[in-house]
Amino acid sequence: MNNKILQRRGFGRLVLAGALLFGAATAFVRPAHAADEAPDALVKRLSTDVLETIKADTSIKAGDVNKIMVLVDSKIMPNVNFQRMTASAVGPAWRQATPEQQKKLQEEFKTLLVRTYAGALDQVSDQTVTVRPFRGSPEDTEVLIRTEVKGRGDPVQLDYRLEKTPGQGGGWKVYNFNVLGVWLVDTYRTQFSQEINARGIDGLIAALAARNKGNNGKS
Numbered sequence: 135m136n137n138k139i140l141q142r143r144g145f146g147r148l149v150l151a152g153a154l155l156f157g158a159a160t161a162f163v164r165p166a167h168a169a170d171e172a173p174d175a176l177v178k179r180l181s182t183d184v185l186e187t188i189k190a191d192t193s194i195k196a197g198d199v200n201k202i203m204v205l206v207d208s209k210i211m212p213n214v215n216f217q218r219m220t221a222s223a224v225g226p227a228w229r230q231a232t233p234e235q236q237k238k239l240q241e242e243f244k245t246l247l248v249r250t251y252a253g254a255l256d257q258v259s260d261q262t263v264t265v266r267p268f269r270g271s272p273e274d275t276e277v278l279i280r281t282e283v284k285g286r287g288d289p290v291q292l293d294y295r296l297e298k299t300p301g302q303g304g305g306w307k308v309y310n311f312n313v314l315g316v317w318l319v320d321t322y323r324t325q326f327s328q329e330i331n332a333r334g335i336d337g338l339i340a341a342l343a344a345r346n347k348g349n350n351g352k353s
Contacts, residue, residue: 173296173306174268177279180213181263188258197252203245215297215307216240222310223322224338227330235335242342243322249346261285263292274298277306290314 171179188194193201220240221228231239266280279294293312299305311318329338 171305173270173277173298174265174279176213176306177281177294177296178263178265181265181281181283185258185261185263188255195255195258197255199249199252202248202252202255213307215299215309216244218297218309219243219319222319223326224330224335225323225327227327227335231335235339238339239335239342242339242346245346246342259285 191201217236217240220236220243223243224231224239228236228239262284264282264284266282268277268279270277275298277296279296281292281294282289283292290313294308295310295312296306296308299307309319326338329341333341
């Protein structure tokens with residue numbers, strides 16, 4: 135599975151790793167009114183805090199996959215609509231997948247993301263995040279938040295797509311990222327559709343599982 139994002143090494147890869155782990159900030163600061171927090175304020179708070187979290191934790195910086203996975207399960211998933219993210223990556227075939235297949239796809243996709251980008255975290259040093267001006271309205275249910283990450287070299291644009299979710303524990307949740315002009319979900323959709331066309335849903339699950347077993351987080 136070729137990945138255009140992985141071909142853009144260095145700072146862009148680091149930024150995407152930070153994006154995937156941005157929800158770690160909730161381990162330290164999560165306001166009581168988080169469900170009512172504006173989407174740009176949410177992104178700013180979490181993006182800034184996660185950089186400090188990574189800098190302060192040597193095992194996360196070193197790419198400790200087990201520790202990162204615990205962090206993802208406990209802190210990131212509440213801030214991401216990962217079912218929507220996985221469904222979008224799988225494409226139309228998601229609707230034909232059984233509940234068990236959908237569960238396995240989410241598990242393997244999450245593992246793929248963590249293992250693929252864990253190795254970039256050792257590059258975190260003096261990066262800072264700036265949220266670009268955002269004008270939303272109370273009626274918005276989906277928004278695009280643009281940020282800029284500054285550090286070594288030229289600034290890198292990192293965009294988030296968020297949706298507003300109802301009910302208790304709701305609020306704004308991320309369902310896609312854009313780094314260096316490449317949307318994460320769209321990139322994987324191209325890869326996944328090729329596998330599904332060749333081998334079906336079970337074939338995709340098997341391919342993801344095999345890749346995860348062989349991926350040490352440094353690729």
